[in-house]
Amino acid sequence: MIEIKYAGKICRFDDEGVDPECPGTMYGPLLRGKFYEHAFLDYIASLQIPGTYLDVGACIGTHTVFFALCCPSDRVYAFEPRSVAMQRLRRNLELNGLESRVETSQWALSDTEGTVDVRLDRVNHTLHTRRLDTLVKGPVAVIKLDIEGMEAQALAGAREILRNYRPRVFAEAHTEEEMAGILSVLEPHGYQATGRVFNASPTYEFMVPSTGGKR
Template sequence: MLHIANIAPSRFRLWTRALREWRHGEPELRILDKLCRRSQTAIDIGANYGVYSWFLTKYARDVVAFEPQPNMVAFLKAALGSSVRVEQVALSDSAGVATMRIPSDHFMDGCATIEEQNTLSTQNVEEISVPTRRLDSYQFGPVGFIKIDVEGHELKVLEGAEAILSRDRPNLLIEAEERHRPNAIASVIDYLKPFGYSVYCLKDRKFRLLSIDEVRKDSAGTAYNYVFSLRVDL
């Protein structure tokens, strides 16, 4: 039997997914207006189904989504139309080709990765070759916000965005988990510290400034979206 979600138009499917995430999903969706700069570009790295991209169109001048999976790219283009520029590439620290491992288990939807240190928690994996590029290889105007959800490859993505980070100091929302890569969170914090970033997490819809000691203590077994910003008024 066909499920209505699989035959509904892509835009409707994205709208219903976005509504569900707004109500019951990641609370960070509710503070994107504080993180985006309305006159600048927002970048969604690891766009998947495009929920963040959909919300970002409300708060940024323009939105660029990066997603290497062909089926996801087709969905994004159909669902978002001309409101979002979609790039079918995996961002990293160099240009080339990488192997993306895509779990076939439904409960691991959104867990595809090119990070070699991410062993995944399933044996049911499809492998595809995907192109890689540095974010700095693109010609963007001022970038005000970057969201990164790449299942362990976030440090390499940041290393490939050094020029943009130096030039624009965008606010960052980064998923980093120890189960994806050992020392994942601390390594990201250490990399961003010379740029002047402080790290926050969202607790009860309020930003909480974190020390590196708190991050190291709480990171094991804990999934966080971390906010990095130069601002002190979050």
């Protein structure tokens, strides 16, 4: 088991089967005592936004655990369609006693209910899709999305959440086309890119300026 200390909190992660000589993208930082995308998470924590957090593309749950333990969240939703990653995510929630505060889901998120064919981890998958607006009810404070180019579709399935609650949004975009797709969904709700960009896989911050202060 790996323990990461952050702001007086201890976050635990299952390391069964992890090769310390080749730990991979997520576990490499953890073995060095840091979170994956540590500076990004540090910034989100600094905002001190209370409420419900959505981790879309949660993988093994590093960000999910951070949102639940190190941010002023009252509830966290973690979405991860891959079974192997979900098993590890749920184990990490157990290690931190977070089963009652975090709701996990293996649905892929899009703007329609149906199926989508994607390639993840060099394997072709057919994923069943749902809309965020049908899966999450009530106020949402923060949405983080890292779903391999489907960020715009997932946000299009969250128009009620965006219109009613104006959460802070952090979305990955690798190309100008992906960025344009995200903006086409967010701008009608008053969102703008703040200019802040995080991570090796560029992750952009979006907010509604009129409600952009700390909550």
